[in-house]
Amino acid sequence: MLQYILRRTLYIIPILLGVTIIVFSLMHISGDPVKLIYGTNLTEEMLQEKRHELGLDQPIYSQYFNWVSSAAVGDLGVSIRTHANVWDMIRSRIGATLELTIIALFITLLVSIPAGIISAVKRYTVFDQIARIFALFWVSMPYFWLGLILMLIFSINLNILPVSGRGGPLWTWEGLKYIILPSLTLGLPPAALFMRIIRSNMLEIINEDYVRTARSKGLREYNVVIKHAFRNALISVVTLLGLRIPWLFGGAVITETVFAWPGMGRLLVDSIMKRDYPVVQGVVLIIAILVVLSNIIVDFAYAYLDPRIRYD
């Protein structure tokens, strides 16, 4: 087991190196950053001086090497616009993003697991049909539009929740009320997908021999469904979770922009707009690291849940 964890963790290194190449080349397809910032206001000599100052006059591979070697020790450079330290900018926002994504994930599971189980157990009933139609609509909605609709209903018309921003700590109503709409926006659309997967897996499992055996032993229906069937369906939920984690962070970018949630996603969009490429590189890199780490956690959960998976 220890060896498996070690090997799985070491596998991050080549992936992250690949990510740094993509992230680095990204900003070099946009043209000369110095010209983009200072435009026509400066003479050619002054531009050259700025380039030298930012290290942009060096050959591309040494620029890459410099960037990666500083990033490896946590130095992501400074913003071209504000000259603030990029890591400090990200650090002050990472908490908000994690808070939003974790609560959204919680909502996804909280809605999809019971709905998926009930849909499978009560197959072809009114509940199943309604859940199916709802699911089809949810997956077809753009996040940002769902966010605006929720905002229109609960903040503008009913006036019970704040329009945007982030409040205090989550254990107080002052803080909690700010996260309700953003986390629903981010958590509900994937719930539809999870529900359908859980339903189809449960249907398959319910017809398996061991479930029939459990029933014939006289176990209560609740025990059969939850302990025997759902525990096995959980494996597919974990698989899907691993696939959806990048989407969660992608969706967070949009949700944060709609609700002015002060996380990394908004920082990313703002920096892309301002062509502040050290910040863009930093945020994309940190998001990729978060995705890779979450995938590792999912892999471990998977190995724990499914005894058939060997660690060697």
Place this chain on the structure above:
Amino acid sequence: MENKLNTSKTKSQAKESRFWRRFKKNKLAIFGAAIIIFIILTAIFAPLLAPYDPAFQNYDKLLEPPSFEHPFGTDDLGRDLLSRVIYGSRYTLLVGIGVVIIVAVLGSILGFLAGYYGGKIDTIIMRMVDVMLAIPALVLALAIAGALGGGIWNVIIAIGAVGWTQFARLVRGEVLRIRESEYIQAARALGAGDFKIISKHIAPNMMAPVIVYITLYIPSAILWAASLSFLGLGVQPPYPEWGALIANGRSYISFAWWIATIPGFAIMLTVLGFNFLGDGLRDALDPKMAKNI
């Protein structure tokens, strides 16, 4: 079971009619196809259908709610929202088709190379896929679109450049599956070259999953493109792309709800259409894939 003496032509005809029989039975799939045909016709005949010029600004009618004269209301510059939504269908379809072409070409080539030749080529391509999948597709598409600058073609390039990975995996898997089958070994034994094996034997046998994947991929491409435009990194105003229309309406949402909400229904309808159609195609082309989803 089919008669083994049948020629390959009648066999494929039988397959085709079986497909149609199954497809026609699926009401949701027919409904989805109808929605898509409706959107395509709207896009083609936009100049005939739109009651007003989508760019015409009527300063006497700013932010008018939906009425008989303007069924979807007007926006902050007095432009007719119905006409803008009708014209917006062109951008959505163009993005959907453009992205799918890039994804299909890139994904097929790389997936084929990886699956058919294996070895080092396979390792390099699949590691590339792993790396790409570590960065959320939307985040990467945003960064690429930002670097390239806005505009519909850059949106298509940005989404296509990040979207090929899953498709390449699918193609690779199919190629691996088919490559090992006996009829490919027989063809090789008879002296068929790589090109002939790929074009005559492998490609036709993987059309079903590819068609299903592409149909189900279009809605994601449409949603991403709308998101990019909404964030201001895609199609820029004044062009009436649906995501851009919603972004514009966002500023007026507290007193002119129609500008931001109505284009969203258009996006949802289009995406639903492709989802229904894709599900139906999957069920009809490969009943084994249908299961209970």
